[in-house]
Amino acid sequence: MNQLGTSVELLEDTAKRCRRHIVKMVHKAGAGHPGGSLSAIDLIVGLYGTQMRIDVSNPNWTDRDRFVMSKGHASPAVYSILHEIGFLSQSDLDGFRTLGSVCQGHVDMKWTDGVDFSAGSLGMGLSFGIGCAFAGRMDGKEYQTWVMMGDGETQEGQVWEALMSASYHNLNNLNVIIDRNRIQNDDFMDVQMEIGDIASKVASFDWSVKEIDGHDMQQIIEAIEWASNTDSPCAIIAHTIKGKGVSFMEDNPSFHGKAPNDDELAIAMEELQ
Amino acid sequence: MSAPSTGGASRDGYGAALLELANDPRVVVLEADLGKSTKSCLFRAEHPERTISMGIAEQNMVSVAAGLSSCGKVPFASTFAIFSERAFEQVRNGVARPGLIVHLCGSHGGIHTGTDGSSAQSIEDLAIYRTIPKMTVMHPCDDVSTKELTKQLLDHDSPSYTRTARNKTPRMYDDASVADLRIGKGSILREGSDVAIIACGVMVHKAVTAANNLADEGVDVCVVDMHTIKPLDTNLIEKISSKCRGIVTVEDHSVIGGLGSSISEYLSGSNPTKVTRLGVQDRFGESGDSEELLDLVGLTVERIEEACREL
Numbered sequence: 409m410n411q412l413g414t415s416v417e418l419l420e421d422t423a424k425r426c427r428r429h430i431v432k433m434v435h436k437a438g439a440g441h442p443g444g445s446l447s448a449i450d451l452i453v454g455l456y457g458t459q460m461r462i463d464v465s466n467p468n469w470t471d472r473d474r475f476v477m478s479k480g481h482a483s484p485a486v487y488s489i490l491h492e493i494g495f496l497s498q499s500d501l502d503g504f505r506t507l508g509s510v511c512q513g514h515v516d517m518k519w520t521d522g523v524d525f526s527a528g529s530l531g532m533g534l535s536f537g538i539g540c541a542f543a544g545r546m547d548g549k550e551y552q553t554w555v556m557m558g559d560g561e562t563q564e565g566q567v568w569e570a571l572m573s574a575s576y577h578n579l580n581n582l583n584v585i586i587d588r589n590r591i592q593n594d595d596f597m598d599v600q601m602e603i604g605d606i607a608s609k610v611a612s613f614d615w616s617v618k619e620i621d622g623h624d625m626q627q628i629i630e631a632i633e634w635a636s637n638t639d640s641p642c643a644i645i646a647h648t649i650k651g652k653g654v655s656f657m658e659d660n661p662s663f664h665g666k667a668p669n670d671d672e673l674a675i676a677m678e679e680l681q
Numbered sequence: 682m683s684a685p686s687t688g689g690a691s692r693d694g695y696g697a698a699l700l701e702l703a704n705d706p707r708v709v710v711l712e713a714d715l716g717k718s719t720k721s722c723l724f725r726a727e728h729p730e731r732t733i734s735m736g737i738a739e740q741n742m743v744s745v746a747a748g749l750s751s752c753g754k755v756p757f758a759s760t761f762a763i764f765s766e767r768a769f770e771q772v773r774n775g776v777a778r779p780g781l782i783v784h785l786c787g788s789h790g791g792i793h794t795g796t797d798g799s800s801a802q803s804i805e806d807l808a809i810y811r812t813i814p815k816m817t818v819m820h821p822c823d824d825v826s827t828k829e830l831t832k833q834l835l836d837h838d839s840p841s842y843t844r845t846a847r848n849k850t851p852r853m854y855d856d857a858s859v860a861d862l863r864i865g866k867g868s869i870l871r872e873g874s875d876v877a878i879i880a881c882g883v884m885v886h887k888a889v890t891a892a893n894n895l896a897d898e899g900v901d902v903c904v905v906d907m908h909t910i911k912p913l914d915t916n917l918i919e920k921i922s923s924k925c926r927g928i929v930t931v932e933d934h935s936v937i938g939g940l941g942s943s944i945s946e947y948l949s950g951s952n953p954t955k956v957t958r959l960g961v962q963d964r965f966g967e968s969g970d971s972e973e974l975l976d977l978v979g980l981t982v983e984r985i986e987e988a989c990r991e992l
Contacts, residue, residue: 476748518778518779518780524751526778529774532774535743535745535771536744536747536775538741538744538745539745539746539750540749540751542709546730546731566738569735569740570745573735577733
C-alpha cells in the first residue's frame with residue numbers, strides 16, 4: 409500500500425500536512441487553485457491511504473489502480489499527496505507552475521510520475537477513466553479506476569455521455585468521487601448553473617450512489633470501501649466546503665483560483681497547525 | 682502504376698484494414714453509432730469483445746480512446762469526419778497533448794459525400810487536425826491505399842486522423858504498387874517536368890485523368906498522391922518545385938488550411954513557386970450527387986487542366 413497509515417487519525421494528520429503544502433505551493437507560485445484543492449484533499453488522502461495500489465518505484469506498473477483527477481486545476485492537492493507518498497520532492501512542489509517544473513499548472517501525466525491523466529479541460533476525466541476501466545477488464549486485470557470530478561464540472565455534457573456509457577457497459581471497476589463544494593470559477597453554482605440533486609441524477613443513470621460528508625475521514629474510508637466492493641460503477645457525492653481549513657478561503661468563491669498574499673499565508677499556516 | 686480500375690470507397694479499405702489488424706490483441710475499435718458507415722462494423726462482426734459502442738457521443742468516444750491508449754491499447758475510433766470535429770478539443774487536449782496514440786478515422790469527408798447535404802460534408806477536417814502538434818493527418822485516395830496506410834498505423838508513433846470517403850472512386854493502386862506506400866511519403870503516380878498536380882483523396886483520379894489529357898497536348902505533368910497531409914513530404918515538394926514551373930493542388934476540402942495551404946506554407950519559406958489551389962472556395966456545399974457537387978465547386982478534370990495550362 410503506502411506509508412500513510414490507514415487509521416483515521418494518521419490520515420487526518422496527513423491531510424493537514426497536505427493542506428499546508430497546498431497553500432504554500434499556491435502562495436509561492438502566486439497563482440493556482442487553493443479552494444478546490446482544500447475541498448478535495450481529505451477525499452484524496454482517504455483514497456490513497458486506504459485503496460490505491462501503486463508502486464512509487466514503478467510508476468507505470470500496469471496493474472496499478474488509476475486515479476484520474478478530472479478537476480485538474482486542483483493540482484496542488486494531487487501534488488501534495490504525491491509528495492507525501494514519495495513521488496515528488498519538496499523542491500518539486502516549490503517549482504509548481506514554473507518553467508520546466510514537473511508540477512504543471514494542471515495535472516499532466518506527461519510531466520509527473522504518479523499522475524494518470526492530463527487534465528485542464530473539464531468534463532473529460534470520467535470518459536478517460538472509462539477507457540482505463542475497459543482496458544483493465546479486457547486484460548483481466550484487477551485494478552480499479554477512481555475518477556475525481558468537481559460538481560461544477562457536471563455542467564459539461566460529456567460527463568453525462570460518460571455516466572450513460574459506464575453503466576451501460578457495466579464497468580464495475582470504475583468509481584467516481586464528486587467534490588460537491590457548490591462553488592465554481594465565477595461564483596456559487598446556484599448563481600451560475602445549479603445542478604441540484606446530483607445524487608438522484610447520477611443514480612438515474614443506473615449508478616450506485618452514496619452521499620457523504622467529504623471532510624469526515626471515517627465516512628470517506630467507508631464510502632471508498634463500499635465503492636470498491638460494489639458490483640456496479642459507483643459515485644460518491646462528497647459534500648465539502650471549498651477552501652476547507654483556511655477560514656478566509658472557506659466557502660469563498662474568490663479563492664477558487666487566487667493565491668494568498670504573504671499576510672494571508674501567515675494566517676493560513678497558523679490555522680493549519 | 683497500373684491503369685485506374687473500378688474499386689471500392691476508401692472507407693471500405695479502413696474496414697478491411699481493421700480486420701487484418703485484429704491479430705494484434707492491443708487493437709480496440711470504438712464506434713459512435715456509425716460503424717456501418719465507417720465500416721468498423723466488419724471488425725465488430727468478428728471481434729465484438731474488442732469493439733466498444735459509444736452511442737452518439739463523440740466527445741466521450743475520443744476521451745475513452747485516450748484512456749484505453751494510456752493502458753496499452755491501440756484504439757481505432759471512427760465516425761463521420763464532420764462529427765469527429767465535435768470532439769476536436771478532446772483530440773487536442775486529451776489525446777495529442779499527453780502524447781497518447783489514438784487513431785481517429787473520419788469517413789464521409791468532403792463535398793463528395795453528396796446528397797446528405799452540407800451538414801455532413803466536412804470541408805475543414807484536414808485543416809483543423811493539421812494544427813495539432815505531432816498529429817498525423819491522412820486522406821488516401823482509394824480503398825487499396827487506405828487499407829495499406831491504416832495497417833501501417835498499428836506501430837505509428839503519433840496519434841492520427843484519417844479521412845475516408847463515402848463513395849466509390851476508381852482504384853489507383855493494386856496489390857503490387859500499394860506495397861511501396863509509406864505514411865508521410867508522397868506517391869508519384871505520374872512523372873512529369875512541366876507542371877505538377879498534387880492531389881489527395883477523391884481528387885487523385887481526376888488529377889491523373891487531367892494529366893493524361895494534357896500529355897496529348899504536349900504538356901508533361903507530374904501527379905502526386907499526397908495521401909499524408911501531415912507530416913508533409915517536404916523532400917518531394919522540394920524536388921518537384923525545382924523541376925516544374927508551377928504546382929496545382931487539388932482537394933475536396935476548403936482551400937483554407939488543407940493540402941494546398943500546407944504546400945504553400947512550405948514553399949513560401951523554401952522555394953517560392955507558383956501554386957494554384959483548387960478546392961472548395963470558402964463556401965458550404967448542398968445536396969446533390971457527388972459529381973454534380975464537384976462540378977458546382979469547380980473540382981473538375983477540365984478545371985484542373987485549365988489551371989495547369991495557366992501556369
